[in-house]
Amino acid sequence: MKKTLLRLKTALVIDLNNKGYTIKLGNDDVLIELNQFVGDRYADNNVFILCDSNTTEHCLPKIDWLDLEHLKDAEVLEVEPGEGSKSIEIYYQLIESLLELGANRKSVLINLGGGIVSDLGGFVASTFKRGIDFINVPTTLLAMVDASIGGKNGVNAGGVKNQIGTFSEPVGVFISYVFLETLPKKEINSGFGEMIKHLLISDKQALSKLDQLHSIVKIDDIAKSVAIKLRITQEDFTESGARKALNYGHTFGHAVESYLLSKGVSITHGEAVLMGMLMENQLSVELGRMSQSEKQSTENWVYAKFDLKSYFKQLEVAEVIRLLQFDKKNEGDLVSFSLVGPIGNCAIDVRPEKTIVESVLSMFCN
Template structure:
């Protein structure tokens, strides 16, 4: 198996490169993983690949975070065994963040690792889930508790998939682009004004390139890569709490909540106000404070039972492993509630 790629390939050239990889790998069996929302993408994707094995199998999972579970993973491993998959088989993940996360985890763990390709179809997956080599599933009601660091063999980004993207899915991807803009400090004002109808390819490429550069520097997240968790400590807690409360939200909506908290804790009131004008803070009720904090105590980035945050000294100057107490967090949430 050839060295995997951490940087994506875009558009027509990306299809040519994937065709070349298919010819090089000559997989014994090829599996296309989709969910019921992205099955229709195959009618566009498959005809563009002359080297794709005509006898490929389609594996479809239900859409949504519920599919990032041990049960779904076990079912997929069983199906791979039933179809006679071996270490030279290939999985191509065609879908959003859930499909890319799940499919990469399946590939990384089946027979100790088989080749896989990510073909993100949502903005969130293009600028986040498909890039960086993280994969995983949820466990015990907590986000991404089981997973690996495994780079895909190839990432193909085709912006044409975004033409029918629902507004909520656009906002999920936009949240990650805003996070990258805060971290880089180069295009915060411009990123706030992005709209789906006018989103340009170079803007996607800029966001992807920022993340890819950090990943190359710190693949296993022992240092600088931790900055990519900006907004995600509160964000993941909010997302998992919303799910068990019967009022699920998108990953992006949860990250926006987390960015509000991180900006306030960083003392960047102007930036938090600008964010609120585009994406208002959602008030946190008093009875949600304890379960939200308890979920943050389970965050993977914590050390010695202390909740650790990524904050900003200023735009473009992130700091990580900042200990935040429950009192500090509660005061920030209270201030945001009062201002909303």
């Protein structure tokens, strides 16, 4: 199968670690920009596109008709959707496929899909023959504002998220608003989870902006969310300091997500992050960082917009605590959190006593 990709309404060109890369946002015309980008850089080299079966069904038909010169002969690699594909076994199968198809160090891999595709594809590309170029073309709101930006790539292991991976930037990110038309509401809400996180860690007026953000997805809001993540990751690419603020909601969130997925519960990453933010806000109150009123206002708004309470009812405190011990941010026996409080400010490397963490979990799980 032969494929193609994106165009420009807004462009951000940044220079990170002495390596400039392009980020473009717009509608279907962004596909034309991508075609030109690939033609300029890889006209004489192998082009590969990584998709999942959802992308193949819903996204490729939107771009096939363009018959773009530099992408129509690309080899398409397809994986199944879901966290099951974000594994070392699937990673190895993709490496073998690239070898069989004659990929070399001048090849380029285009990751067309959501966060799982960009995480997996980025890891494949950053390790194949010690690194080949890759381009992210996110097709979900979550991937547009989060997973495709910042250079974190990896796979899960041992039932725990993101235990194996790399920091490696794409050469380009092409964000086409048109792909949002393919998404169910649950996936749109997943992306809102990360956009809300970006607001709460960076904007003191976040609470007054939440309703406007959630009313409809706008390209300007996507661009603002991307800009927040870019600013933070430019300052601290390898997460030794300021970038840890982006982990707000993710310490509890990753443990909750891993547990529920292991039980066959269909929860999105963004929903798990929202749950994590609510729990971590309570933790912040317990530690005197966030006011009760800020915590309650945020909680009331989230519960009014997102159906999360049914997920909380399915959690087991002991299992979530066990999974927290695998969080890669931990040092020693204490779990490390990034906590908002007051809103617009985020403290990193906060390590509460275990009894406080267990107490907060019990408030939500019972």
